[in-house]
Amino acid sequence: MKKTRETKTHYKTSTATITLNRELVERLRYAAEWKGIPFEEAAGKAVTEYLGRFGIEKVRAEQAIFEKMRPALLEKYRGQYVAVHNGQVVESAPDLRSLHHKVFVRFGFTPILHIQVTDEPERDIQTRGLRLERSAQ
Amino acid sequence: MKFPYSRDYSPNAPSLQVTFVSAEKQLSVGPFIALVDTGTDVTAAPIAYLERIESPIARESMVVPHWGARYAVSLFSVDVKIGEWTFPGVEVIGDTKGNEVILGRNVLNKLRVLLDGPAQVTEILEPKSKRK
Numbered sequence: 088m089k090k091t092r093e094t095k096t097h098y099k100t101s102t103a104t105i106t107l108n109r110e111l112v113e114r115l116r117y118a119a120e121w122k123g124i125p126f127e128e129a130a131g132k133a134v135t136e137y138l139g140r141f142g143i144e145k146v147r148a149e150q151a152i153f154e155k156m157r158p159a160l161l162e163k164y165r166g167q168y169v170a171v172h173n174g175q176v177v178e179s180a181p182d183l184r185s186l187h188h189k190v191f192v193r194f195g196f197t198p199i200l201h202i203q204v205t206d207e208p209e210r211d212i213q214t215r216g217l218r219l220e221r222s223a224q
Numbered sequence: 225m226k227f228p229y230s231r232d233y234s235p236n237a238p239s240l241q242v243t244f245v246s247a248e249k250q251l252s253v254g255p256f257i258a259l260v261d262t263g264t265d266v267t268a269a270p271i272a273y274l275e276r277i278e279s280p281i282a283r284e285s286m287v288v289p290h291w292g293a294r295y296a297v298s299l300f301s302v303d304v305k306i307g308e309w310t311f312p313g314v315e316v317i318g319d320t321k322g323n324e325v326i327l328g329r330n331v332l333n334k335l336r337v338l339l340d341g342p343a344q345v346t347e348i349l350e351p352k353s354k355r356k
Contacts, residue, residue, distance in 0.1 A: 135275070142281045143298050150284055184247075184313025187280060187301045191248045201282040201301055211286040211294060212317065215263030216326075218233075 142198035149174070149200035157204065164204040171200040225307040229344040230257050238339045238346040240327060244269060244316065245303040246277035252305070253277050256325045260337065260346055264328035267304065271318035273325075274300045282315055304331055307348060 107115070119129035149171045153160075160169065160176065168186040170178040172194065180186035183201060190199050230239035243254030253276045256269070266285075279300040288294045299315040311334055319326075336349040 139275065143284065146281050146298070147284045182313055183282065183301050183315065184303070187282075187313060188248065191280070196278075196280070198281055201280075209285060211288045212265045212297070213263075213288050214261075214265070214326075215290050216261050217290055 145198045146200050150202065153200060153202055154208070157208075160204050161206065165206075166204065168201060168203050171202070172197070225348045227346045227348075229346065230259065232257070233259070236344055238337075240306050240337075240346055240348070242325060242327065243305040244273060244277060244279070245305055245310070246279050247303050247312070248280075249278045251277040254305075258325040258327045260332065260339070261326045261328060262332060264326055265330065266299070266315060266317055267328045267331045268317035268319045268322075268324075268326045270323050270325070271298075271320050274302065274316065274318045277302070279316075281318075285317075287317070306331075306335070309335070309348070 115129050115133065116126055118133075119126045122129065124132075152174045153169075153171050156171075156176075164176070164179055167179045167181055168183050169176045170186055170190045177199070178186060178189045178193065180189060183203075186201055190201070227240050229236040238260040239257045240260060241255040242258045243252050243256070245252040253273045256273070258267075279302045282299050282301040285297055285299055286294045287297050297320075298318045300318050301313055302316050304311045304314045304316070311331060314331060336351065338347040338349055340347060
């Protein structure tokens with residue numbers, strides 16, 4: 088049986104105690120030592136990174152649902168920004184900033200799609216700048 | 225408001241000083257020298273800067289570079305501060321590849337900017353409504 092070590096994490100007023108298996112603790116300790124940061128900081132960074140990836144994954148999934156809903160949403164929300172959470176429009180606003188505020192008040196840090204409802208499908212973002220690489224002096 | 229051209233580029237390039245703000249978290253990061261790039265659709269910043277102020281992810285998109293393969297990016301919702309002007313709720317690409325701040329047209333189109341090449345100065349002009 089693998090030995091485990093308890094790790095306490097704090098965020099403002101909320102605290103959670105989690106149990107990590109020994110191997111994970113050792114890997115994390117090694118990473119922290121190699122980076123020269125405290126163990127707790129390394130643990131925090133690892134969780135933050137995971138949550139970042141989760142946010143991308145969730146927003147991507149919501150966006151796929153949004154694309155299917157887009158024609159139906161046009162009637163009610165044309166030109167507005169909507170927040171899509173678990174496949175449902177949960178908030179709307181005339182601009183992104185107002186929408187973000189409403190969503191933050193209701194859902195805190197939960198990753199939620201914020202997108203404008205328009206006729207046109209999402210366009211790719213273009214970058215046209217060309218750079219000359221500086222030659223080594 | 226005037227900003228000198230950046231010498232980080234060759235030839236020197238028009239640039240502005242920008243700060244990114246997460247109003248809900250009351251966190252900001254910057255100021256950074258940002259390249260004025262009318263060829264880029266959307267403003268971009270290294271993702272680490274946006275993570276530092278805990279900006280919320282807004283949506284996903286694809287970037288098409290002039291050359292090379294398109295790739296997925298996350299867009300974050302932040303307030304962009306340039307001098308005395310703040311632009312709330314701007315979509316900014318969290319750049320995982322580069323370390324530059326690039327001001328694209330989603331911000332530049334809100335500004336009256338004079339590129340004074342010979343003087344090597346980027347000037348933000350007063351909005352038309354404020355002019356006498």
